[in-house]
Amino acid sequence: MRPHWSLDPPITFLNHGSYGATPRVVQAAQQRWRDRLEAEPVRFMSDELPPALDAALASLATFVGVSRDNIVLVENATAGANAVLRSIDWQRGDRVVIANHGYPALKNTLRYLAQTRGIEVIEAPLPWPITDATQIVDAYVGALDGARLVVIDHIFSPLAFAIPDDALAAILDACRARGVKVLVDGAHAPALLPLQLDALVAQGMDWYVGNCHKWLCAPKGAGFLYAAPHAQAGLHPTVISNYFGEGFQREFAWCGTADPSARLCVPDAIAFLNGLGLPRYRSHLKTQAADAARLIADAWQVQLGAPLDWCPSMVTIPLPIDEAASAEGVARWRNRLLAEHRIEVPIHPLAGRLWVRISAQVYNELSDYEALARAALTLR
Ligand SMILES: Cc1ncc(COP(=O)(O)O)c(C=O)c1O
Known part of the structure; x- marks a missing residue:
């Protein structure tokens, strides 16, 4: 290979x-998008991009088991998670839980919110080494009291493991019972885990972010943000641009001029993996x-x-x-x-x-x- x-x-x-x-075949597809863009940048951005993004989203939505209306493309998981975390109307003293082994970039976003909005960050203490899924459940559930939001790493970056489905379901149950909102950071999950995100909403998840440039093999700069229908109001990209106030889909489709070719290649990456x-x-x-x-x-x-x-x-x-x-x-x-x-x-x-x-x-x-x-x- x-x-x-x-x-x-x-x-x-x-x-x-x-x-x-x-893969080379996806790199070639990206070059074709760039060639089309540079042949007539205005026509591309105004006329060709919206339907092309729509097609990319439709293909990704099917791949991760969601309705097309609930998912948007973003540059990466960090951008998607920042959009969620920085859109919430935090009150001083609001508590947010993240695991001690949570991804450092998101811990920094929470640290920033602690400094600027007065939130309190609680670490769920995951043991390492770890042998039993109940240790994962206990670490999160033990930290949930009084929390407004929990950030759950679906696959931990340094630890390399995915939270087993039954453990994730138990954590989501505990969150739902306590009215705690849930953002799942699934940066590594697309293509590795058979995602059915609409089904996770029924279990208590509100938002999910994932990357297409890791195991889905898209070019770098292709991620997504999924928001359950009840969790889309008030959700904005961190970069406010031309379509502010025009809804979840419109706002995230344009965050200022950028090279959209990585996002447009998501269907090519999916086709490559389907070929395997x-x-x-x-x-x-x-x-x-x-x-x-x-x-x-x-x-x-x-x-x-x-x-x-x-x-x-x-x-x-x-x-x-x-x-x-x-x-x-x-x-x-x-x-x-x-x-x-x-x-x-x-x-x-x-x-x-x-x-x-x-x-x-x-x-x-x-x-x-x-x-x-x-x-x-x-x-x-
Ligand atoms: C768990 C987790 N979250 C977030 C990220 C950030 O991904 P990106 O830099 O593509 O936003 C990573 C990257 O490895 C990660 O492992």
């Missing part, structure tokens, strides 16, 4: 998770991630941090080194693996030590993970 991507041949690329990587066979894609990634993690954990004689069954495409594994976690260690290990072994893999500081997060993608081979297993041992 590797020739379908334009990844640098000498690099062992084990980090699809951070920014995705776009979506169920086959999902099961291949999950199996390959698990096989790779077992291989590495055996070589390094370490224990994994979470059950492999929760990991759709990435696994976080402790490095076999006796070194305390530090920002400097994170940078040094990533740089050494890249410079000395040409392996691109992210390092995370967790529970006092350093961990690698491997990604499995169809362009990877088991030999890529064998290379990482060997390399870390030689670097000790």
Whole structure:
């Protein structure tokens, strides 16, 4: 599969998770959109873009199981989550819950709201390593009292696991019982998890953000924001532009002049994955991630941090080194693996030590993970 991507041949690329990587066929589709735009920019933006965006949205809506009216395209999950969090009429002392391992960008948005609007941020204390789904439920539910909103990471970035469906349902139940609003951050979920977002609303979810540029393999700059019908009033993009006050769909369709080609390629990315066979894609990634993690954990004689069954495409594994976690260690290990072994893999500081997060993608081979297993041992 590797020739379908334009990844640098000498690099062992084990980090699809951070920014995705776009197949050549989707890159070519993006170039065609750019060519059309530049041939007649005014005609494109005024006449061709609205129906093209509509078609992209219709295809994405079907893919994530939602009515077309409840979803908009945004540049990325951060933009979608910021739109939700910064549209709420916060009162001083309102409480918002996010996990200790929640995505740092969204924790910063909440920190900003704490400084500017006086909200109180409560961390749901997820243990790491983790063995049991009740630990996830207990961490969130134990933090919900008096909360106005909870932000739930569907797949945790550093921990690489997805909250199992029954645990997510239990958390949503607890939120509904307490009248707590729910924003799910599903940055990694599209294409990895079989999303049925309208069904999650019935369980108590209000908003969901996702990225198409990670596992759906769209070009960078393609994400979405889903808002349940009852949660669309008062919801605005963080950039207010020409269509302010004209409704959820119109406002988000235009946030000022920008290159829309990544968003327009979402149907091409979906077609690429459908060509591979979506169920086959999902099961291949999950199996390959698990096989790779077992291989590495055996070589390094370490224990994994979470059950492999929760990991759709990435696994976080402790490095076999006796070194305390530090920002400097994170940078040094990533740089050494890249410079000395040409392996691109992210390092995370967790529970006092350093961990690698491997990604499995169809362009990877088991030999890529064998290379990482060997390399870390030689670097000790
Ligand atoms: C859980 C989670 N949320 C949000 C993001 C942010 O994604 P983006 O930078 O595309 O907005 C990421 C990116 O890795 C993530 O893992």
